[in-house]
Amino acid sequence: MSESKARDGTREFDLLVIGITGVAGRVVAEHLVAASAGFAARTGRPPAQAFAGRSVERMRSVRERCMRRSPAAQEPELIELDLNDEPAVANAVRRATVVISTVGPYSRYGSPVVAACAAAGTHYLDLTGELPWVRLMIREHQEEAERSGACLVPCCGFDSVPSDLGVMLARDEFRTRHELAPAAIRLVMGAADGGFSGGTVASLLTVIETARGSSETRTVLADPDSLLPESVFGSGARPPARNGTRSVISRPRFDRSLGAWTVPFFMALINERVVRRSNALSGFPLGQDPDYREVLAFGPGIGGAVRAAAAAVGTALFGALLMFSPTRRLLAATVLPGPGKGPSQAERGEGSFRLNIHAFPPAEQPNSAPLTAEVSSNRDPGYGATAIMIGEAALLLVERLERGETLPAGFQTPACAGGQELIDRLTIAGVRFKY
Numbered sequence: 009m010s011e012s013k014a015r016d017g018t019r020e021f022d023l024l025v026i027g028i029t030g031v032a033g034r035v036v037a038e039h040l041v042a043a044s045a046g047f048a049a050r051t052g053r054p055p056a057q058a059f060a061g062r063s064v065e066r067m068r069s070v071r072e073r074c075m076r077r078s079p080a081a082q083e084p085e086l087i088e089l090d091l092n093d094e095p096a097v098a099n100a101v102r103r104a105t106v107v108i109s110t111v112g113p114y115s116r117y118g119s120p121v122v123a124a125c126a127a128a129g130t131h132y133l134d135l136t137g138e139l140p141w142v143r144l145m146i147r148e149h150q151e152e153a154e155r156s157g158a159c160l161v162p163c164c165g166f167d168s169v170p171s172d173l174g175v176m177l178a179r180d181e182f183r184t185r186h187e188l189a190p191a192a193i194r195l196v197m198g199a200a201d202g203g204f205s206g207g208t209v210a211s212l213l214t215v216i217e218t219a220r221g222s223s224e225t226r227t228v229l230a231d232p233d234s235l236l237p238e239s240v241f242g243s244g245a246r247p248p249a250r251n252g253t254r255s256v257i258s259r260p261r262f263d264r265s266l267g268a269w270t271v272p273f274f275m276a277l278i279n280e281r282v283v284r285r286s287n288a289l290s291g292f293p294l295g296q297d298p299d300y301r302e303v304l305a306f307g308p309g310i311g312g313a314v315r316a317a318a319a320a321v322g323t324a325l326f327g328a329l330l331m332f333s334p335t336r337r338l339l340a341a342t343v344l345p346g347p348g349k350g351p352s353q354a355e356r357g358e359g360s361f362r363l364n365i366h367a368f369p370p371a372e373q374p375n376s377a378p379l380t381a382e383v384s385s386n387r388d389p390g391y392g393a394t395a396i397m398i399g400e401a402a403l404l405l406v407e408r409l410e411r412g413e414t415l416p417a418g419f420q421t422p423a424c425a426g427g428q429e430l431i432d433r434l435t436i437a438g439v440r441f442k443y
């Protein structure tokens with residue numbers, strides 16, 4: 009672990025947030041300004057925050073809204089910044105200790121921010137779910153981030169915080185109760201109420217487009233260990249994984265651990281890889297090839313099989329419509345939200361989600377009872393709850409530095425960067441973890 013360059017005493021801002029005029033960014037900004045009172049109570053001073061984006065006028069209107077909701081907070085400074093201007097990006101991230109970027113699709117806009125943070129030793133968090141881009145960033149910037157001490161944490165929203173921290177919680181509590189690791193873990197997605205924004209749809213389409221044109225990307229998407237640190241197995245020595253999602257096609261499968269017919273949860277594609285990376289970065293507490301899946305469960309028997317098959321057909325149909333340009337254009341013009349559009353405040357206010365994480369004992373330990381953890385919120389998953397997740401994760405990094413701790417350098421996961429303290433913070437802030 010190297011001491012980060014962000015400790016060089018030159019940083020004006022604890023936190024710089026890029027992208028606050030977007031659908032997700034607006035909610036993140038509101039949460040951060042509101043959460044500054046809690047930060048001040050814990051540290052004895054308000055956080056110095058700044059917002060950056062292309063239009064100062066649009067940012068000013070977001071900032072006014074934040075200040076109306078939290079009038080006692082310190083007003084964030086505004087910095088004009090276009091991510092296409094790489095020298096300006098480098099200058100901006102050198103002014104901050106921690107950067108949040110909510111500018112996506114990340115494969116289109118995000119790389120200069122990661123490169124600049126890795127070089128400057130600035131700690132970084134984002135909301136990406138774009139697996140090929142995350143892998144590319146790790147390949148290109150891991151070594152430099154290790155040298156500069158930057159702690160880089162992609163996937164700090166609904167993908168993949170509930171999965172990553174929820175698995176950590178279930179794994180650790182299972183070990184406390186039974187003094188052994190669970191043999192299998194299943195995340196079962198429950199009810200969720202929320203919506204998508206144009207930025208999320210654009211990011212999903214970017215992954216689909218890239219996969220269509222690149223067999224290498226398709227390999228990355230199908231490989232359950234595509235986010236594993238290369239250093240773990242050395243060059244070419246990686247054992248084949250048996251227990252990951254090996255197909256990007258959603259097929260019904262009878263899951264013996266759950267005793268139910270299932271189909272993969274569509275966010276498993278990124279979440280399972282993040283969980284497997286956490287497992288590797290933590291020294292393989294779940295073994296080298298963890299049996300972890302994220303699913304929608306439809307119950308046993310013929311009824312379960314039929315419902316699972318119907319869900320798989322629906323998902324495949326939607327995927328097929330998105331794959332072909334004419335139908336994709338039709339969907340974009342009719343049902344999918346456009347750029348800058350997303351669920352309204354009222355729709356977000358009615359949102360919620362709940363998911364369960366089941367940890368199962370090995371077959372030879374039938375007396376060890378399975379354990380179930382739950383992650384839930386009465387905020388919509390993609391925006392209200394996501395803003396809490398990335399906002400609290402960022403503030404925690406600032407506070408840990410304030411306490412004199414050294415953050416882990418290089419690409420981390422939410423669980424490795426935040427640990428149990430992040431679970432506790434999120435539970436207080438409205439994203440509840442329990443078992």
Ligand SMILES: NC(=O)c1ccc[n+]([C@@H]2O[C@H](COP(=O)([O-])OP(=O)(O)OC[C@H]3O[C@@H](n4cnc5c(N)ncnc54)[C@H](OP(=O)(O)O)[C@@H]3O)[C@@H](O)[C@H]2O)c1
Pocket residue numbers: 027028029030031032033061062063066089090091092110111112113114117135136137163164165166167168205206207208209211212347348349350389390391394
């Ligand atoms: N993980 C999760 O759970 C989760 C949840 C929500 C969103 N997301 C992801 O977050 C990303 C953003 O989504 P969104 O719906 O908020 O998108 P959006 O509404 O389209 O907002 C995009 C933001 O990026 C800014 N931007 C675009 N190009 C820029 C540039 N060259 N320089 C500086 N800023 C630029 C825009 O600023 P202007 O005002 O100047 O256009 C806007 O603030 C997407 O990748 C999405 O998938 C993830």
